[in-house]
Amino acid sequence: MPAILPSPAFLYGTAWKEDRTANLTELALRTGFRGIDTANQRRHYFEAGVGEGLAAAYRAGVVARSDLFLQTKYTYQRGQDHRLPYDPAASLATQVAESLASSLEHLGTDYVDSFVLHGPASGYGWNESDSEVWEAMCKERDAGRTRLLGVSNVSLGHLQQMEASHAEMPRFVQNRCFARAGWDREVRAFCRERNIIYQGFSLLTANKEALQHSSLIDLARELDATPAQVVFAFARALGMLPLTGTSSAAHMREDLASVAMELPRDLVNAIEAIAG
Numbered sequence: 001m002p003a004i005l006p007s008p009a010f011l012y013g014t015a016w017k018e019d020r021t022a023n024l025t026e027l028a029l030r031t032g033f034r035g036i037d038t039a040n041q042r043r044h045y046f047e048a049g050v051g052e053g054l055a056a057a058y059r060a061g062v063v064a065r066s067d068l069f070l071q072t073k074y075t076y077q078r079g080q081d082h083r084l085p086y087d088p089a090a091s092l093a094t095q096v097a098e099s100l101a102s103s104l105e106h107l108g109t110d111y112v113d114s115f116v117l118h119g120p121a122s123g124y125g126w127n128e129s130d131s132e133v134w135e136a137m138c139k140e141r142d143a144g145r146t147r148l149l150g151v152s153n154v155s156l157g158h159l160q161q162m163e164a165s166h167a168e169m170p171r172f173v174q175n176r177c178f179a180r181a182g183w184d185r186e187v188r189a190f191c192r193e194r195n196i197i198y199q200g201f202s203l204l205t206a207n208k209e210a211l212q213h214s215s216l217i218d219l220a221r222e223l224d225a226t227p228a229q230v231v232f233a234f235a236r237a238l239g240m241l242p243l244t245g246t247s248s249a250a251h252m253r254e255d256l257a258s259v260a261m262e263l264p265r266d267l268v269n270a271i272e273a274i275a276g
């Protein structure tokens with residue numbers, strides 16, 4: 001296994017791209033993204049297409065596998081359609097192993113950098129199914145098929161219950177980040193205290209009001225940036241690892257350019273307060 005990479009500054013999300021997945025993944029790599037987020041959930045992702053995009057970029061000498069941070073997910077049957085990457089009659093532990101084996105095949109690699117539980121079995125709490133899945137994920141990590149582990153779509157309650165049930169906590173939490181919830185303030189605080197990296201998605205689509213807020217628009221104008229770039233720079237200033245799933249070459253460039261933007265703390269606090 002290669003040496004541990006630092007997390008990239010941005011993750012390129014591959015959901016909802018269907019037959020454009022391969023081309024857009026390759027374009028994202030050519031544009032400079034080094035982190036790719038996918039899932040073995042055919043309903044929303046075309047993971048084999050991600051693998052085709054990676055292979056095209058390797059062939060063209062754009063990147064090598066060791067330059068990349070590849071993240072995929074295990075999704076419970078209720079989040080899937082009929083195109084399952086595992087035998088639904090098998091135990092959850094077996095499903096986890098089958099799902100990751102299929103992901104490795106799709107992505108043309110023998111390890112991923114991060115393997116994420118797409119969402120707990122219930123919105124109400126961390127339960128026995130989640131524990132079985134988590135233990136199986138830890139075994140996959142121990143076997144070298146993933147470097148790191150994560151959980152997604154979790155509440156503070158899920159994380160607290162998970163901590164009470166397991167010796168090991170995730171390295172990543174991936175959540176939809178709503179400005180109206182203080183940009184997921186409680187979960188971010190939990191993560192910060194435990195050195196868990198918070199990955200935020202839907203930063204633009206879940207926060208249309210915040211993006212149209214006059215103070216954010218004025219600030220963007222002052223910085224000669226777009227409101228989207230301000231939101232990504234703000235997310236990073238809060239310690240998040242943001243995701244973007246743009247299909248536009250111009251937006252890919254814009255989003256990556258936001259990595260170099262540093263917002264003064266008073267502006268970060270002001271944006272945090274917009275919808276908090």
Ligand SMILES: NC(=O)c1ccc[n+]([C@@H]2O[C@H](COP(=O)([O-])OP(=O)(O)OC[C@H]3O[C@@H](n4cnc5c(N)ncnc54)[C@H](OP(=O)(O)O)[C@@H]3O)[C@@H](O)[C@H]2O)c1
Nearest residue numbers: 013014015037152201202203228243244245246247248251
């Ligand atoms: N764990 C989960 O359950 C979960 C759920 C949802 C998503 N995700 C992950 O997160 C990734 C991102 O999803 P998302 O919900 O954040 O939405 P998204 O798919 O990134 O959508 C962003 C939207 O904002 C638009 N946009 C406008 N200006 C933009 C700019 N400068 N930069 C980027 N986008 C701009 C995009 O349009 P253009 O295409 O025209 O730029 C697009 O319609 C997904 O692909 C997936 O990998 C995970």
